[in-house]
Amino acid sequence: MESSGLFSLVPLIVFLPVAGLLTNIIFGGRMNEKAIGAIASAASGFAFVVAALLGFALWTGNGEAIVIPFADWIHIGDLNVAWNFRVDTLSVLMMLVVSGVGTLIHIYAIGYMHEDVRFKNDIGRYRRFFVFLNLFIAMMMILVSGDSYLMLFVGWEGVGLCSFLLIGFWYDMDTLGRPSFANSNAARKAFITNRIGDFGFLIAGFAMFWAFKDLSFGGVFTQAEHIASVAPGVILFITLFLLVGVAGKSAQLPLYVWLPDAMAGPTPVSALIHAATMVTAGVYLVARSAPLYTLVPQAQTTVALVGGITALFAATIAVGQYDIKKVLAYSTISQLGFMVAAVGMGAFVAGMFHLVTHAFFKALLFLSAGSVILGLERGHHHLPHHAEHGSSSSEEVFDPGDMRNMGGLRKQMPVTFWVYLIGALALAGIFPLAGFWSKDEILADAFHKFPTVYWLLTVAAFLTAFYMGRQVWMVFFGKPRHAAASHAEESPKIITIPLMILAALAILGGSLNLPGVHSLTLWLEHTIAGVEAGEFNFLVAGLSTGLALTAIALSWLLYGRKPLVEGQKDPLKKLLGPLFTVFERKYWVDEAYWAVFVNRYVDISRFLADVIDGRFWHDFIHEKVIAGTYNWLSRTVLDLRVDQQFIDAIANGLGELTKRISSGLRRLQNGFVRSYALAVLAGVVVILGYLILK
Amino acid sequence: MAQTIPLSWYLAISALLFAMGALGVLIRRNPLIIFMSVELMLNSANLAFVAFARSFGVLTGQIFVFFVMTVSAAEVAVGLALIIIIFRNKHSIDVDLMNSLKG
Numbered sequence: 001m002e003s004s005g006l007f008s009l010v011p012l013i014v015f016l017p018v019a020g021l022l023t024n025i026i027f028g029g030r031m032n033e034k035a036i037g038a039i040a041s042a043a044s045g046f047a048f049v050v051a052a053l054l055g056f057a058l059w060t061g062n063g064e065a066i067v068i069p070f071a072d073w074i075h076i077g078d079l080n081v082a083w084n085f086r087v088d089t090l091s092v093l094m095m096l097v098v099s100g101v102g103t104l105i106h107i108y109a110i111g112y113m114h115e116d117v118r119f120k121n122d123i124g125r126y127r128r129f130f131v132f133l134n135l136f137i138a139m140m141m142i143l144v145s146g147d148s149y150l151m152l153f154v155g156w157e158g159v160g161l162c163s164f165l166l167i168g169f170w171y172d173m174d175t176l177g178r179p180s181f182a183n184s185n186a187a188r189k190a191f192i193t194n195r196i197g198d199f200g201f202l203i204a205g206f207a208m209f210w211a212f213k214d215l216s217f218g219g220v221f222t223q224a225e226h227i228a229s230v231a232p233g234v235i236l237f238i239t240l241f242l243l244v245g246v247a248g249k250s251a252q253l254p255l256y257v258w259l260p261d262a263m264a265g266p267t268p269v270s271a272l273i274h275a276a277t278m279v280t281a282g283v284y285l286v287a288r289s290a291p292l293y294t295l296v297p298q299a300q301t302t303v304a305l306v307g308g309i310t311a312l313f314a315a316t317i318a319v320g321q322y323d324i325k326k327v328l329a330y331s332t333i334s335q336l337g338f339m340v341a342a343v344g345m346g347a348f349v350a351g352m353f354h355l356v357t358h359a360f361f362k363a364l365l366f367l368s369a370g371s372v373i374l375g376l377e378r379g380h381h382h383l384p385h386h387a388e389h390g391s392s393s394s395e396e397v398f399d400p401g402d403m404r405n406m407g408g409l410r411k412q413m414p415v416t417f418w419v420y421l422i423g424a425l426a427l428a429g430i431f432p433l434a435g436f437w438s439k440d441e442i443l444a445d446a447f448h449k450f451p452t453v454y455w456l457l458t459v460a461a462f463l464t465a466f467y468m469g470r471q472v473w474m475v476f477f478g479k480p481r482h483a484a485a486s487h488a489e490e491s492p493k494i495i496t497i498p499l500m501i502l503a504a505l506a507i508l509g510g511s512l513n514l515p516g517v518h519s520l521t522l523w524l525e526h527t528i529a530g531v532e533a534g535e536f537n538f539l540v541a542g543l544s545t546g547l548a549l550t551a552i553a554l555s556w557l558l559y560g561r562k563p564l565v566e567g568q569k570d571p572l573k574k575l576l577g578p579l580f581t582v583f584e585r586k587y588w589v590d591e592a593y594w595a596v597f598v599n600r601y602v603d604i605s606r607f608l609a610d611v612i613d614g615r616f617w618h619d620f621i622h623e624k625v626i627a628g629t630y631n632w633l634s635r636t637v638l639d640l641r642v643d644q645q646f647i648d649a650i651a652n653g654l655g656e657l658t659k660r661i662s663s664g665l666r667r668l669q670n671g672f673v674r675s676y677a678l679a680v681l682a683g684v685v686v687i688l689g690y691l692i693l694k
Numbered sequence: 695m696a697q698t699i700p701l702s703w704y705l706a707i708s709a710l711l712f713a714m715g716a717l718g719v720l721i722r723r724n725p726l727i728i729f730m731s732v733e734l735m736l737n738s739a740n741l742a743f744v745a746f747a748r749s750f751g752v753l754t755g756q757i758f759v760f761f762v763m764t765v766s767a768a769e770v771a772v773g774l775a776l777i778i779i780i781f782r783n784k785h786s787i788d789v790d791l792m793n794s795l796k797g
Contacts, residue, residue, distance in 0.1 A: 671793030673789055673792065
């Protein structure tokens with residue numbers, strides 16, 4: 001059995017990245033940048049090869065899930081948790097996406113991290129970056145390959161940690177390289193917000209153990225139907241708390257706030273973790289838990305609504321952003337909303353399909369945006385330092401990510417322009433690019449199953465095409481609005497080649513699940529029971545394509561026909577008025593969270609610190625009760641009474657007694673030698689008298 | 695025929711001499727007199743020795759007397775030297791002036 005031999009390779013998908021990061025940790029100090037990057041990329045690339053072999057083995061086999069036992073982990077009472085690997089069509093699909101896109105991003109990062117203005121030839125940081133990236137791949141692999149909710153949670157936490165480490169990678173500066181806590185604050189925001197989601201996941205896990213006495217997928221799913229018939233509330237409870245975890249990790253309402261701030265991380269991180277892979281873990285979780293979700297329609301409705309509302313909500317914010325990466329960040333939240341809505345409706349294949357195509361084109365967009373930022377930084381670098389235009393202070397705060405500083409970049413950066421355009425069109429859902437097929441499948445499923453969500457998603461799709469059009473016009477067309485943009489230069493090949501590969505994937509990704517062929521549906525139906533191939537709905541497809549084209553045309557009217565000039569206000573502001581400000585300020589959600597949660601939390605902390613800890617615990621308990629008692633005991637009782645009045649009295653009394661005795665005795669030694677002689681005589685007389693008379 | 699004088703008489707004389715010597719040592723302040731008194735005490739002991747030796751018919755006591763006389767001669771030599779030193783310091787030989795070593 002050749003295929004079963006291939007399945008036993010599965011631990012390698014975790015341990016190859018681990019080997020890569022260990023190599024870089026141990027030997028990286030003596031290597032140059034190229035070698036460090038090559039080792040990390042190779043580790044990820046070999047993981048991709050292993051994932052491909054696993055896929056091949058599944059394809060040649062019957063496609064059934066295979067569990068490979070690896071190690072025992074926990075044995076407590078009824079709880080037996082082993083670290084088993086699960087190889088099925090769903091996990092292999094995730095492995096392929098993670099390692100495939102991950103490898104391309106590793107290669108891109110070799111060039112990007114070198115070019116980053118914040119790099120400053122600090123080889124230690126360079127090495128650390130690739131160690132973190134490899135660690136992320138390993139953790140993501142644990143997440144997708146684990147055979148139990150607990151192993152999934154281990155990977156879930158691991159990728160959260162890597163996300164934290166990489167968002168705050170330049171922890172001592174802000175995105176422009178100035179000394180600041182901005183990046184580390186963004187990292188903490190992501191970490192803390194994810195903790196809230198993880199709390200939900202944990203509650204769901206506890207409930208699962210309580211109800212099923214098992215955490216492995218097989219054990220939970222086989223009992224699920226029975227439990228659902230006995231106590232449907234339990235399944236509802238579990239699935240809704242899993243949704244909290246999904247909302248945290250996949251940046252859904254109301255926990256999405258960390259993702260836009262996560263753009264503080266280096267751009268390859270934004271592409272890998274915060275667009276292509278980690279944030280889709282929530283979608284994977286729902287798809288994996290399909291046997292649970294299909295049992296409780298209320299949970300499905302909730303998930304679908306959360307996804308749909310998030311998709312629309314984030315899309316409106318993306319319209320009003322100026323930062324090239326912030327637009328993409330809100331776009332990611334919106335697209336994750338599409339996926340979550342899809343898996344919530346039970347359109348698991350459509351959701352996973354969109355996950356894959358989104359990984360291609362959103363990674364492409366982020367990496368291209370990174371290339372644009374690098375191009376602007378290079379242009380800015382070539383400027384004479386005390387140029388006439390703009391005072392030196394405005395030079396200091398030049399933001400290479402601000403789209404208002406760009407314009408006309410298609411001439412300076414042709415490769416980046418073309419791949420960006422492909423990514424944008426794929427995201428907007430233009431035929432025949434990848435996004436068209438996947439988004440359309442979601443919309444078609446929603447049209448049948450959940451009209452409310454269908455309309456939410458359709459409007460979101462319209463806005464998606466609009467903000468991508470706005471971005472492309474603003475960045476690549478018109479005239480440069482800043483001297484740096486007019487001096488921008490194309491990025492080197494190590495950056496552009498991964499972009500071209502991703503662009504090819506963004507074009508061809510739709511072929512994974514073409515209508516009528518349904519290769520992905522056939523692939524996933526081995527794992528997710530009861531999936532059916534979606535009908536290709538010409539009405540839905542026509543409407544969404546028409547809307548997308550309308551949106552692009554609208555964006556051309558506003559931004560393309562008469563390009564922005566330096567200092568001009570956004571033309572949408574005139575059109576929408578205060579509504580645009582609402583979008584631009586992100587509905588003041590961050591401010592509201594500060595006012596409602598963070599400040600209240602700070603108030604409680606302050607109360608605990610000042611009143612409970614400071615005044616009560618420190619001032620009263622420690623100072624008064626403990627220290628006061630101790631002082632009284634030592635000073636008044638032990639010192640004054642015992643030591644001074646008792647022990648000292650003994651010592652002084654002994655001295656006084658000796659003095660008195662000796663002052664009596666000293667009279668005997670009077671210096672008259674004859675009196676000594678008399679004493680000797682008297683002594684002799686006494687002794688002799690005693691001896692004689694006794 | 696001369697009656698032999700009994701031993702107790704000699705011893706009485708010896709004790710009397712010893713008491714006189716001791717008394718002299720204790721009450722006189724002139725070191726020369728004190729020395730003479732000391733000699734008196736030593737010789738009272740000598741008298742007792744020879745009396746016992748004669749009475750018991752052994753020579754041990756007689757021999758002891760020679761030792762005592764030798765020692766007393768040496769003692770006088772040392773004592774006179776001390777008296778000279780004292781005189782050089784105090785311009786007097788009154789032993790009560792030598793009382794500065796006291797408590």
